[in-house]
Amino acid sequence: MTYLKPMRAEDLLLPTPAGVCCERGGFHIDPTRPTDKAIITHAHSDHARAGHGAVLATQETLDIMRLRYGPDFAGATQAIRYGETVKLGDVSVTFHPAGHVLGSAQVAVESGNLRIVASGDYKDAADPTCTSFELVPCDVFITEATFGLPVFRHGDPDAEVGKLLHSVQLFSERAHLVGAYSLGKAQRVIALIRKAGYDKPIYLHGAMENICRYYQSRGIDLGDLPLVRDRKKVELVGTITLCPPSALKDVWSRRFPDPVACYASGWMRVRARARQSQVELPLVISDHADWNGLRAIVKATGARDIWVTHGQEDALVHWCQTQGLKARPLDIVGYGDEDETDGTADAGQAGNPA
Amino acid sequence: MNRFAELLDRLTYEPGRNNKLRLMTNYFASTPDPERGYALAALTGGLSFRYAKPNVIRSLIAERTDSVLFALSRDFVGDTAETVALMWPAPEAEKPNAVPHLSDVVTLLSTLGKAQLPVQLARWLDALDETGRWALLKLVMGALRIGVSARLAKTAAAALEDKDVTDIELMWPSLTPPYLDLFAWLEGRGEKPATQDPAPFRPAMLAQAIDDSDFEKLDATDFTAEWKWDGIRVQASAGINDKGTRVARMYSRTGEEISKSFPDLLESLRFNGSIDGELLILRDGRVQPFNVLQQRLNRKTVTTKLMSEFPAHLRAYDLLVDGDEDLRDLPFEARRKRLETFVARLKDSRIDISPLVPFDTWSELAAARAEPASVGSAEDASAVEGVMLKRRESPYVPGRPKGLWWKWKRDPFTADAVLMYAQRGSGKRSSYYSDYTFGVWTAGDEGNELVPVGKAYFGFTDEELLQIDRFVRRHTTKRFGPVREVAHTPEQGLVLEVAFEGLQRSTRHKSGLAMRFPRISRLRWDKPPGEADRLETLEKMLEGIERGQTSPLIAERKSRT
Structure with missing residues (x-):
């Protein structure tokens, strides 16, 4: 580790294969193994695991973890608001919105005059279903790199939803199934469809229900969302249904009249990914920053040291170095683990959304 | 060009023949001449211009992007043209104000000199979006590969007015792009083009x-x-x-x-x-x-x-x-x-x-x-x-x-071999380890060792691909670019049942033989690698094949498994 000159940064936050650890504050951030005290950036399952002694997170993140893991998901919980600071030992921890999904946060860890921001997963694009990303200047910026390759420029999500609605018109005798992660992506897609003026019911796979209802209870308007359960085939002609991506290939999809398989994900930008998941209508809609977003944010934080947690870390690290920034991959095992398989296998229920 | 790009884009993802026909027929019905004629020519492989070589495209992108980022991107995407289409910088300020038509592209390409091609290509790429650039590059490189046969495209044209595609097949050799006479006849505005080819193709009967x-x-x-x-x-x-x-x-x-x-x-x-x-x-x-x-x-x-x-x-x-x-x-x-x-x-x-x-x-x-x-x-x-x-x-x-x-x-031969190396696939498998090199045991200097006998990249199901991909990632012992060496000891490793059509002697392989048409027929999670087949078994099979006596060995293999 001699090449890491600012030892002070490592004194404050130490990257380990199970996540970043703050010994002085006695906590881990998004640990992938059970720990005594965990700070959780957001409720996706690769970041938020059950079984920690104590959990510090936003109210929404805690609520969603409870919905997914049951009431005993942690020994103790503490809710924190955006902009709020707590002291843990001689370390102060402040939460800031990350713009990824409802309740998602960046965690600023400060001691003396050193500030490290662990951003979790984030995006700088507009999203009506969660609080917008806030730029937090810092010395060390810990970033994801899910879409850290120049081929990923997500484009305009409204245009993608336009494609979907056009296809619904063109193939009006068929049903459109939209695969989307059940936390965040599904609600954002529904909100975008509503924004485009579609006011008919949007049907839900049973696995989407809890989280959608929770979003609605937090005042996010998603319109009429009946369950697809018990509907007859003929009732589903010309409709749109949201489901976990894995359900697109499940026998479950046979209840629909000649379904058009759609998939809302940043991965859909790459044809190989879309074809591998046998999608007929790929929709490039992502809850992660794209290549332009990652670069803009990394620069704007003013950080001189960039730690890259997961995704296409090689390319982002390389780019940082061409910009004169110090950068390195953290090799944390377990983040974005679902990504490798999200094209073909089940990552729908609780996987890392893309 | 945008409409043609949209059509290609939808066609690549559409698995159903009838839906493909519908997409193409809609396109022909709603697109004017000569644009649709050139589209039909592109879909039937009927365009003739000097195709752009991959190295032209590579040097264009190399002038505009970082080579490391391009290499990483190409590796991820699995297709050069698509990678270029996706990462082409296209600065907003320099964007030409008009998107080129397919007919402009085709006619200009057929007159353009080799030296002028790169500049013109760059201008078009600047003007198009991701999908448009992808379609343009597929077109100029001469490989659409969108799962549409020439016959299917002709069938879609015939469906404009419920005509018989056999008629189009017969007149096809005497038609030239952009097929104004063909579309005129299809739409009832013109005479039926003459069929004068004395040696036409007649659709084949298959078993x-x-x-x-x-x-x-x-x-x-x-x-x-x-x-x-x-x-x-x-x-x-x-x-x-x-x-x-x-x-x-x-x-x-x-x-x-x-x-x-x-x-x-x-x-x-x-x-x-x-x-x-x-x-x-x-x-x-x-x-x-x-x-x-x-x-x-x-x-x-x-x-x-x-x-x-x-x-x-x-x-x-x-x-x-x-x-x-x-x-x-x-x-x-x-x-x-x-x-x-x-x-x-x-x-x-x-x-x-x-x-x-x-x-x-x-x-x-x-x-x-x-x-x-x-x-x-x-x-x-x-x-x-x-x-x-x-x-x-x-x-x-x-x-x-x-x-x-x-x-x-004929029944295939089979052998149990051990997975030694895995390589990331290309195309739709670019993010999966899907090309496998496997070996069988032979006596080496230090006891038994595996010697590679073949390579296979199909035969398994999507589910099995995921399982092997996971195995490869968890049991990697060395990395060489896109290739990973995986654990292959008598105790640890994955046994693959490989089916193949025959064996040949080969000086190119260390094992001295090569398999014909090998594919993975089964994953033998149950079998310890040490019990996989030996080279001597394959050599015996090869001798049998050379004598033209294939069946006894097959019978022997069958009874063992």
């Missing part, structure tokens, strides 16, 4: 694969059998045009013209009619294995040396047209009689007839299939890849009609 259970429903006396030769299925057509000159053409079974590759055989097509047969390489009257035939394929120039070393030969299966008479509605038996006379009359050593295999019962045929050498195929037995069953009364029906023709391929 279904037969299952053991099918035999119960079939009566052996209703069928004739012949060898299934391991070459290339072709159609050879010839006739006299209106100027009195002979026209001869060879087609692949999909209707692609391959005449240029076989000038030696073309000279022998001195007849009026159309023969369906197998293209083979014969040396001293003996059929050569497929890998010999391969030496003649995909050559840019066909040299005299190549033709004398690899003489092409046509082994006739069927006669579709005799003179002016279309025989396709006659029963197979009647066509076969006509074929015998037709071929005998030619008296040409390059064209002979595929012999019938005599049998009365299915078990007699099974015996013939197992031992082709014993039933008249003699020295050519190693080029037999099974038998074909044809219903005596079957007419010649385009496509793969049910119940008329059956193919009964």
Whole structure:
């Protein structure tokens, strides 16, 4: 580790294969193994695991973890608001919105005059279903790199939803199934469809229900969302249904009249990914920053040291170095683990959304 | 160009034939001339301009992007054209204010000099979006690969006004892009274009694969059998045009013209009619294995040396047209009689007839299939890849009609081998380790070691691909670029049951042999790597194959598994 000159940064936050650890504050951030005290950036399952002694997170993140893991998901919980600071030992921890999904946060860890921001997963694009990303200047910026390759420029999500609605018109005798992660992506897609003026019911796979209802209870308007359960085939002609991506290939999809398989994900930008998941209508809609977003944010934080947690870390690290920034991959095992398989296998229920 | 790009984009993802037709027919109906004509030409492979070489595209992107980022991106995406389309910088400020039309692109490309191409390409790429750039690059590189055959595109055009695609096929050789006369006729605005090609392609009839259970429903006396030769299925057509000159053409079974590759055989097509047969390489009257035939394929120039070393030969299966008479509605038996006379009359050593295999019962045929050498195929037995069953009364029906023709391929050989290296695939498998190198045990300097015997990248299901991919990622011992070495000791590793069509001696492989058409037939999670097969077993199989005695070994292998 001699090449890491600012030892002070490592004194404050130490990257380990199970996540970043703050010994002085006695906590881990998004640990992938059970720990005594965990700070959780957001409720996706690769970041938020059950079984920690104590959990510090936003109210929404805690609520969603409870919905997914049951009431005993942690020994103790503490809710924190955006902009709020707590002291843990001689370390102060402040939460800031990350713009990824409802309740998602960046965690600023400060001691003396050193500030490290662990951003979790984030995006700088507009999203009506969660609080917008806030730029937090810092010395060390810990970033994801899910879409850290120049081929990923997500484009305009409204245009993608336009494609979907056009296809619904063109193939009006068929049903459109939209695969989307059940936390965040599904609600954002529904909100975008509503924004485009579609006011008919949007049907839900049973696995989407809890989280959608929770979003609605937090005042996010998603319109009429009946369950697809018990509907007859003929009732589903010309409709749109949201489901976990894995359900697109499940026998479950046979209840629909000649379904058009759609998939809302940043991965859909790459044809190989879309074809591998046998999608007929790929929709490039992502809850992660794209290549332009990652670069803009990394620069704007003013950080001189960039730690890259997961995704296409090689390319982002390389780019940082061409910009004169110090950068390195953290090799944390377990983040974005679902990504490798999200094209073909089940990552729908609780996987890392893309 | 944008509309054409959208069409290609939808077509690449649409698996259903009828939906593909609908997308194309909609496009033809709603797109004006000459744009749609050039689109039809692109879809049928009918455009002729100098294609841009991949290195032109690579140097364009290299001038504009960081080489490390390009390499990482290319590796992830799995396709150069797509990578360039996605990461092309296209600065907003320099964006041309007009998107090019497909017709502009096609006409300009056919006049553009080699030196002007890069500048023009860059201008177009600046003007288009991701999908437009992707379609443009596919077009200029000459490889659309969107899962649409020329015939399907013609069918979609025919569907504009409920016309018969066979008419389009017949007039096709005399049409040129952008096919204004064709569309005028299709839309009832013009005369039917003349059909003057004396040697047109006629859609081929294909066989279904037969299952053991099918035999119960079939009566052996209703069928004739012949060898299934391991070459290339072709159609050879010839006739006299209106100027009195002979026209001869060879087609692949999909209707692609391959005449240029076989000038030696073309000279022998001195007849009026159309023969369906197998293209083979014969040396001293003996059929050569497929890998010999391969030496003649995909050559840019066909040299005299190549033709004398690899003489092409046509082994006739069927006669579709005799003179002016279309025989396709006659029963197979009647066509076969006509074929015998037709071929005998030619008296040409390059064209002979595929012999019938005599049998009365299915078990007699099974015996013939197992031992082709014993039933008249003699020295050519190693080029037999099974038998074909044809219903005596079957007419010649385009496509793969049910119940008329059956193919009964030879059983594959199998061996249990150990996975040694895995490589990331390309195309749709670019994010999966899907190409596998596997080996069998042999005695080395330090005891038993694995020696590679082949490479396979299909045969497994999507689910198995995921399982192997996961195994590879968790058991990587070394990395070499896109290749990973995986654990392969007697105790730890993955045993793959590999099926293959044959074995050849090879100096290129350390093991001294190469598998023909290997694929993964089963994952043997249950089997310790130490119990996988040994090289000696494969060598014994190879000796057997060289003696033309394939069945005893198969029987032996079958009883073991």
